[in-house]
Amino acid sequence: MTLLAIDVDYLSQTLKNLLAIPSPTGFTDEIARHVCKELDRLGVFYELTRRGAIRAKLPGKSPKPARAIVSHLDTLGAQIKSLKPNGRLELVPIGTWSARFAEGARASIFTESGAFTGTILPLKASGHTYNDEIDNLPIGWNYVELRIDAYARNDDDLHKLGVEVGDIVAIDPQPEFLDNGFIVSRHLDNKAGVAVMLSALKAFLDEDVQPTVDMFWLFTxxxxxxxxxxxxxxxxxASLVAIDNGTSAPGQQSEEFGVTISMGDETGPFDYHLTRKIAQLCRENAIKHQKDVFRYYRSDAASAVEAGADVRTALITFGVDASHGYERIHMHALRSLAELVSVYGTSSVEIQRDAREFSSLKGFTNQPTDDAAQTLSPETKKPKPDVLVDEMEEEAD
Known part of the structure; x- marks a missing residue:
């Protein structure tokens, strides 16, 4: 395996460029175009689905069992639910996020007539008018409204502007890149993951290193x-590794430094063998890491399995403070993730049987069930491997 050098300046600038492009779910054409152009610049082959998901490919020394890395281009946002008599706009969220973090947000409204800016405000926004009532207003999407930066005293004025029910609202990220490595912004979930993937891909190309097997880079x-x-x-x-945000908060093990390996989320445990392989790669390459379990969380890996894909899945994350709100991460985690992707892509394939969708029991994996004391070799005092793989039959068989 090879730990490749990551161009941190490229990683930072890539993230800045991604954050500058509005991309709430349902409004992702422009960011898909941006990533495709960057893949063109890097000289990487890719295919684009009808709706704009991207599948790029870096050929490996062997075609199978292929590996894939995935991040998502879409972000949280909102949609116009109704045009209100007071000239404001009622909203419904795109994705799952609290109206608590919507209050005070600057936003862009995309209509067929053009784009407008605006601010999401609580229904009672002025202390000079409502006094203590502003602190007693409940939290929820029924208690906020969007004030558009245009002449709009009533719903007729909104109609004249061309604003319609269903128009997309993008929340401005307002990013800050601090000299100490911290990054504060909305939508780091998951534009930071996309930046990590592009940076790792660039490292393979810069150092002219070929992955062990074909490696796909998926952007959903x-x-x-x-x-x-x-x-x-x-x-x-055969294996799908998602890159997304970890939940740095009390009661969680995620950190804003190093790699956080998710062992499970609300959909259940991630693949036993793949997650342990990733942890071993971190240990062998001195990549800071920690493990965590997420209770109210799902990722691209979950949707793949639920759709019926028979793939081993894992989730590697950058710890995010205040996820789905005013998020904060650190560049150390992003660089660590990109380094992990490089060693994963150049690591050996332990489970050769995964090259086939169906096969016999020969080469199938094992999970340890012996007592802990019995799994230690008296000579080396090292744990026996979790996975025992027989020699695969020749492809001709």
């Missing part, structure tokens, strides 16, 4: 609404 467009990687995999892909 509807993860925030639960669809994710449900229809972008190919049959030869």
């Amino acid at each position: 467009i509807a993860e925030e609404t639960g669809h994710g990687a449900s229809s972008i995999l190919t049959p030869e892909i």
